[in-house]
């Protein structure tokens with residue numbers, strides 16, 4: 001793969017930014033990568049581990065002269081970061097982001113982007129429950145999807161270049177409308193995370209089962225929930241605050257289905273339970289057939305979400 005951008009600036013140096021950096025280096029996709037993180041602690045860590053060719057003490061310094069600026073901060077912080085860097089963006093540059101919610105990011109960031117700069121939001125569907133500058137690795141995006149969400153009237157060349165970058169990072173790329181993205185992600189990621197948080201919270205509240213029993217006898221189901229429920233609290237708070245409508249819609253449907261299954265259990269309707277579980281099993285098979293997970297019996301350990 002050859003160089004796609006002369007200079008890339010990563011704003012926010014957590015799991016996603018650090019994985020992007022190592023994958024950019026792996027494939028030689030950029031001449032220079034600059035970086036900025038809010039805290040001096042994260043910037044010091046980045047310098048110590050060689051994350052970014054140059055770590056800057058302000059976002060503006062990192063962005064100056066960059067051809068591509070990637071906003072890698074929690075969704076709720078995107079708008080203020082965009083406002084902070086707007087005046088130093090290079091004409092002709094592209095600003096993108098990796099946020100898990102797209103309509104909100106477009107509304108929060110879009111108004112700050114100057115006419116001469118392209119804005120092409122994106123979302124890599126790859127992650128782990130770990131966060132911070134030391135959690136990233138070059139393979140994170142390999143064979144995962146990245147959804148590019150170009151606002152109406154986007155510059156096609158800027159979109160094509162960003163697509164090449166994500167392909168170079170190892171991803172499959174699709175384009176999608178922002179509202180549809182937010183609904184799809186509410187089903188595939190946001191609602192499941194809320195359910196996992198709730199399930200782990202319930203076990204914690206249930207005093208008849210002691211903490212040590214929960215940990216000692218944790219079976220595959222609960223253990224998988226705890227892995228997801230260990231995800232970053234700031235990131236997930238922002239996801240639910242900014243993808244409110246789609247998440248509430250899916251949770252409403254979830255509650256209805258849960259009541260239906262609850263009723264089937266109470267009335268002893270084994271046929272309904274069996275048919276339901278047969279249908280859901282097919283979805284799992286589809287994910288494995290699509291190469292998006294393995295069938296290995298690791299009970300969630302070491303698996304990425």
Ligand code: NAP
Pocket residue numbers: 011012013014015016017037038039040042043072073074075077081098099100101123124125126127128129130131132133232235
């Ligand atoms: P992370 O590991 O927690 O890193 C977040 C980075 O943002 C840190 O460098 C942090 O700086 C900085 N930051 C936090 N609040 C900020 C603020 N108010 N202003 C400026 N900088 C701030 O997060 P991540 O997992 O890489 O997630 C980054 C983005 O990717 C989020 O929008 C998330 O929705 C999206 N995403 C995440 C995943 C996932 O599974 N983790 C997957 C796909 C997309 P300090 O370290 O100095 O606090």
